[in-house]
Amino acid sequence: MNWTSWILSGFVATIVLSAALATSQGLGLTRMNLPYLIGAVITHNRDKARLYGFMAHMINGWAFSIIYVLIFEATRNTSWWFGLILGLVHALFVLSVGMMLLPTLHPRMASERHGPTSRRQLEPPGFMALNYGYQTPISVFLSHAAFGSILASLYHLH
Amino acid sequence: MSFKDNGRLARAPGADKFPAIGDYGVIGDCRSTALISKHGSIDWLCWPRFDSASIFAALLDRDRGGSWSISLADTYSVQRSYQPNTNILGTRFETRRGTTVLTDLMPVRENDALVPDHEIIRQVACTSGEAEIRIVLEPRANYGEAALKLEQRGKLGLRFCQGRGVYWLRSSLPLQIDGNSATSRHKMKAGEELFFSLSYTENAPAVLPDLDQVPHRISVCANWWKKWVAQMRYEGEFRDEVVRSALTLKLLTFVLSGAVVAAPTTSLPERIGDSLNWDYRYCWLRDASLTIRNMLELGHLDEATQFLDWMLHATRLTQPELRVLYTVFGNPVPRERESRVLRGYKNSAPVRIGNAARGQLQLDVYGEVIDAASQYAFHGGLLDREMQKTLVGLGNYVVKHWNQADEGIWEPRTGRRHHTHSRLMCWTALDRLVCLAEQGKVKGPDLDDYKRNREAIQQQILTRGWNDRIQSYVSVLDGDDLDASLLLLSWYGFEKADSPRMQSTHRAIRERLATGRELLYRYPSDPPEGAFAICSFWEAEFLALGGGNSEDCRHLIKGLFNYRNDLGLYGEEIDVKTGDALGNFPQAFTHIGLIGAALSLEQRMKGEQQLAHRAPGTPVLTEALSGGSRKL
Numbered sequence: 001m002n003w004t005s006w007i008l009s010g011f012v013a014t015i016v017l018s019a020a021l022a023t024s025q026g027l028g029l030t031r032m033n034l035p036y037l038i039g040a041v042i043t044h045n046r047d048k049a050r051l052y053g054f055m056a057h058m059i060n061g062w063a064f065s066i067i068y069v070l071i072f073e074a075t076r077n078t079s080w081w082f083g084l085i086l087g088l089v090h091a092l093f094v095l096s097v098g099m100m101l102l103p104t105l106h107p108r109m110a111s112e113r114h115g116p117t118s119r120r121q122l123e124p125p126g127f128m129a130l131n132y133g134y135q136t137p138i139s140v141f142l143s144h145a146a147f148g149s150i151l152a153s154l155y156h157l158h
Numbered sequence: 159m160s161f162k163d164n165g166r167l168a169r170a171p172g173a174d175k176f177p178a179i180g181d182y183g184v185i186g187d188c189r190s191t192a193l194i195s196k197h198g199s200i201d202w203l204c205w206p207r208f209d210s211a212s213i214f215a216a217l218l219d220r221d222r223g224g225s226w227s228i229s230l231a232d233t234y235s236v237q238r239s240y241q242p243n244t245n246i247l248g249t250r251f252e253t254r255r256g257t258t259v260l261t262d263l264m265p266v267r268e269n270d271a272l273v274p275d276h277e278i279i280r281q282v283a284c285t286s287g288e289a290e291i292r293i294v295l296e297p298r299a300n301y302g303e304a305a306l307k308l309e310q311r312g313k314l315g316l317r318f319c320q321g322r323g324v325y326w327l328r329s330s331l332p333l334q335i336d337g338n339s340a341t342s343r344h345k346m347k348a349g350e351e352l353f354f355s356l357s358y359t360e361n362a363p364a365v366l367p368d369l370d371q372v373p374h375r376i377s378v379c380a381n382w383w384k385k386w387v388a389q390m391r392y393e394g395e396f397r398d399e400v401v402r403s404a405l406t407l408k409l410l411t412f413v414l415s416g417a418v419v420a421a422p423t424t425s426l427p428e429r430i431g432d433s434l435n436w437d438y439r440y441c442w443l444r445d446a447s448l449t450i451r452n453m454l455e456l457g458h459l460d461e462a463t464q465f466l467d468w469m470l471h472a473t474r475l476t477q478p479e480l481r482v483l484y485t486v487f488g489n490p491v492p493r494e495r496e497s498r499v500l501r502g503y504k505n506s507a508p509v510r511i512g513n514a515a516r517g518q519l520q521l522d523v524y525g526e527v528i529d530a531a532s533q534y535a536f537h538g539g540l541l542d543r544e545m546q547k548t549l550v551g552l553g554n555y556v557v558k559h560w561n562q563a564d565e566g567i568w569e570p571r572t573g574r575r576h577h578t579h580s581r582l583m584c585w586t587a588l589d590r591l592v593c594l595a596e597q598g599k600v601k602g603p604d605l606d607d608y609k610r611n612r613e614a615i616q617q618q619i620l621t622r623g624w625n626d627r628i629q630s631y632v633s634v635l636d637g638d639d640l641d642a643s644l645l646l647l648s649w650y651g652f653e654k655a656d657s658p659r660m661q662s663t664h665r666a667i668r669e670r671l672a673t674g675r676e677l678l679y680r681y682p683s684d685p686p687e688g689a690f691a692i693c694s695f696w697e698a699e700f701l702a703l704g705g706g707n708s709e710d711c712r713h714l715i716k717g718l719f720n721y722r723n724d725l726g727l728y729g730e731e732i733d734v735k736t737g738d739a740l741g742n743f744p745q746a747f748t749h750i751g752l753i754g755a756a757l758s759l760e761q762r763m764k765g766e767q768q769l770a771h772r773a774p775g776t777p778v779l780t781e782a783l784s785g786g787s788r789k790l
Contacts, residue, residue: 028322031362040363044272108272109363115313116328116366121272123314123326123364132362133322 002158006069007062009154013147014061018054020143030139032125032132040108040122061147064090068151076157083152084145091144095137099125176220176504177201179426180723180739183238183247184406185278187264188413191422192278193217193743196236198249198260199227205276205358206323207486208412208419209439211300213320213358218425218509219500224298226356228260228280231290231343238724244383245405246376247725256287256348265379274326274357274365279372281353284346291346293354295327296339301511302499305338314366316340326364328355391457394760395712396752399719402726403749404456407449410746412486416464417441417472418449419486421730421742427506428687428731428741435506437513438730438742440483440491443469443523444567445746447530452753454537462534469527470548478551480527482520482569483513491516518565519574524556525583525590529650532590535599550602553591557611560584567643568680576635578623579643581615586650588612619652624659630666631659633681640670641681642693645700655705664697664705673734676717688731688740694718695751702758711759718752728752 021034036046038060039053068086072078103111103124110116111124129136182193182201190210193202201216201223215223232253239248246263261281267273282291297306299320306318315328316335327333330352333340346352353369367375386408392400411418420442425435446465453461472488473480483491493516496508531549535541541549566577588608594600595608622635633641644663648655655661671679677689678697695718701711721732723739728748730741761767 025361031322031324031360031364033361036361037363040272046272110314110366112312112314115315116368118368118371121365121368123324123362123366125363131324133319133324136362 001069001073002156005154005156006065009151010062010065010069012154013065013151014058016150017061017143017147018057020146021139024135024139024143030129030133030136032129032136032139037106037122041106044108065147065151068148069155072152072155073157078152078155078157080149080153083148083150085148086152087144087146087148088141090148091137091141094144095128095140099127099129178738179503179729179741179743180727182217182723182727182743183240183249183262183725184409184422184727184744185245185247185262185264186409186422187266187276188409188411189267190264190276191409192262192264193423194247194249194262196238196249197227198229198251199225200262200278201225202423203278204422204439205325206360208410208422209437209485211321212302213297213299213325215298215302215500217423218497218503219302222298222302222499222501224296224302226295226297228282228291228293228354230258231292240402240405240725241380242384243387243401243405244380245409246380246383251289253287253289256289257285258289258291258346259283259285261376263376263379265375266382272365273375274355274367275359275361277355277357277367279353279355279375281351281372281376282346283351284348286348288348289346291344291352293329293331293333293342293344294339295333295341297325301497301509308335308338308340310335323358323360324362324364326355326357326366328353328357328366328369330354330369386458389457392455392757392760394756394763396715396756396759399722399726400456400753400756403752404452404458406727406744406749407452407746407753408461410744411449411461411465412441415471415486415488416461416466416468417484417486417488418446418465418746420445420483420747421745423742424511425500425506425509426503426729426740426742429506429685430504430733430740431506433506433508434687435502435508435510436515436742437494437510438745440485440513441472442483443480444482444520444526445750447523447526448750448754449746450530451533452750452757454533455757456753459537459539462530462537463539466531466534466539466545470545473548477548478555480523480552482515482518482523514571515565515569518569519562520566520569521556521560521562521564521580522567522577522583524552525586525650528552528587528590532594535594541594541599546600546602549591549594549600553587553603553608556584556587557607560611560615568641576622578619578631578633578635579641579646581619581623581635582647582650582652585612585615585619585652588615589651616652619647628666630663639682640667642667642671642678642690642696643680645693645696645705648700648703648705649696655700655703660700660705664700667697676714677721677732677734686734688733691718691721691728691730691732691745691748692751695748695755698755699751699758702755702762704762708759708762711755711762715752715755715759 035050035053038056039049042052103109109122110120177195181196192200194200203214204210204212214225216225230251234251234253237250249260251258308318315326317326331342333342353372355367421438424437428434450462450465472484492512494512494514500509502509563574563576564580567579592608595603625632631644633639647653678693680690698711698714722728727744729739729743730745
């Protein structure tokens with residue numbers, strides 16, 4: 001594995017992913033504010049949650065890129081379309097399994113079955129995060145596709 | 159159904175009948191406001207900010223506007239009041255069977271708490287006997303243009319989406335969705351409480367508040383308002399009225415920028431059934447500057463600092479030229495358009511969105527802004543280099559343009575004229591800058607040039623602004639008409655209130671513009687519109703400044719209290735026949751007038767130097783600053 005290339009390509013891809021998600025919120029494609037969603041795991045202070053969430057998302061994206069890189073190394077394939085497909089699979093996993101588990105994993109997220117409590121007050125994402133806007137899956141697929149293809153394009157095999 | 163209005167038995171308006179404009183109360187969180195009728199119906203709400211599209215607009219169309227009502231099924235009488243020193247509204251319904259209290263508020267956001275971005279909390283408490291309540295939620299998007307699809311989400315509540323945002327209604331009661339509305343009926347018994355929370359966010363995940371926390375959150379919000387009021391330095395005889403006016407102005411201040419909107423509504427008519435309907439949900443630099451002057455005098459320095467900061471930011475692209483009005487974020491106001499759906503309050507069409515005054519020239523604005531900055535300096539605020547540069551730029555603009563015709567303070571749409579009030583404010587702009595420069599608070603102006611132009615303006619007002627035949631200053635140079643803004647000649651220190659000319663002008667204004675004992679028209683019009691509320695407060699202030707005796711001033715102010723509603727709120731105008739409020743509601747301008755008059759009277763009674771006569775930098779009142787001098 002090419003560690004230097006991973007650090008650089010993972011960083012760039014994560015920055016692009018974060019920017020794409022923020023832009024799609026700004027453009028009204030989705031209401032989902034991922035840094036806030038992640039940061040609220042750590043703190044109930046909404047302003048700090050955005051900051052902590054952004055940092056956590058950066059680290060998370062970087063860490064996740066290792067899996068991509070390992071697959072690139074294993075398949076010896078770093079074509080952009082291969083990265084794009086990996087990104088789409090990643091997005092599908094996040095939207096289906098990740099969002100389904102989120103109300104259970106997130107300490108401040110309410111569920112439709114139990115309703116909000118004094119501690120759990122955040123709106124759950126629902127199937128494919130559609131509660132956060134019906135175009136949310138499009139935004140997630142596009143941003144993760146960009147993540148995968150950029151990572152593949154920038155990463156140099158060992 | 160019938161109701162007793164504070165003891166008077168009357169027919170209650172059905173859902174299709176318009177309440178009087180003064181029947182509304184206002185709640186807000188310094189980002190947006192909601193208007194609530196005496197019957198517990200939220201008839202006006204724009205989220206996320208004052209000038210956003212409405213979600214409830216029954217204020218302007220009973221059928222198509224949308225509303226959220228919590229009302230009683232029985233005959234009832236109503237009494238309303240704000241919780242002391244807060245903007246938390248209480249409506250007390252009494253029936254033969256019992257008493258129910260509805261509490262409405264928009265919680266001011268606590269920065270560190272996990273709470274919705276925008277929220278209305280409603281608490282219903284049956285305090286004695288029993289009551290049957292009805293809840294009807296009928297949201298309508300974008301000024302009534304579209305019905306919204308309501309979705310039940312189990313224990314999370316009920317939600318509906320509009321544009322890029324989502325609304326959540328959490329309720330102690332299950333609501334049944336019926337088409338595009340949600341309803342419920344419920345019999346309450348003494349001691350029972352119900353809670354409702356309507357929230358809006360453009361950030362997912364939304365926060366869905368725990369309704370068990372509502373009493374605590376009401377208490378937190380009440381404390382926030384009380385703490386704000388506690389900073390107020392005014393302790394005069396009209397404290398309650400001044401506090402209510404200051405709280406109303408605070409509601410109209412957009413906390414994220416410091417801008418102050420003229421009113422939270424659009425198109426409430428100045429004449430019922432007529433087309434004098436304007437959108438006031440924007441920041442007029444004139445009104446905002448006057449608000450800030452009041453806030454400074456009352457001891458609220460933060461609002462002044464924030465406004466001047468906003469003003470620098472908002473005007474950056476056009477400096478040294480100022481627009482008349484801006485959005486709360488300092489952008490140009492949208493072009494004026496007419497709603498295709500809303501029919502207007504009591505069919506007073508059209509309903510306008512946006513404001514065509516955006517393209518007007520109103521030269522008085524320069525004087526208002528510079529005077530607000532000089533008052534800030536007077537209170538110990540330091541003007542930094544950028545602010546000084548901006549002020550000098552404005553002064554230079556005045557030097558070049560004061561001789562132009564403009565639309566003036568009343569912004570008629572009939573063309574430009576040479577208004578005496580605009581000249582007065584240009585004189586004020588240069589006078590204040592000369593003063594600031596001579597005290598070293600502003601560097602850079604060409605003092606000789608400023609003084610020369612100040613003198614020229616003064617001569618013009620004294621000669622062409624004065625009419626020998628009618629023995630009065632006049633509205634337009636070389637003209638014969640009067641308008642009430644001439645009373646401000648004394649306020650800005652141009653001429654003393656007890657001078658023969660000002661005394662004579664006051665007499666002429668009373669002869670031509672007075673209607674009834676207290677009220678004044680702003681200018682003659684045919685057919686006449688309502689009396690313009692701030693003009694009467696200007697008259698009171700004129701008396702306080704030496705134009706009359708303090709007892710006359712006190713009587714006038716007290717008389718004007720008869721025209722506020724039961725909550726102490728004023729509209730822009732007053733119907734001279736009925737005393738009802740007219741125009742957008744509540745109106746910052748009128749509350750500014752009330753505070754100014756009360757302050758001037760108090761200063762006269764105490765023998766203090768009056769605000770109007772102070773020069774910037776006079777070394778008094780710096781104790782108003784909580785933490786030493788502020789720098790802008």
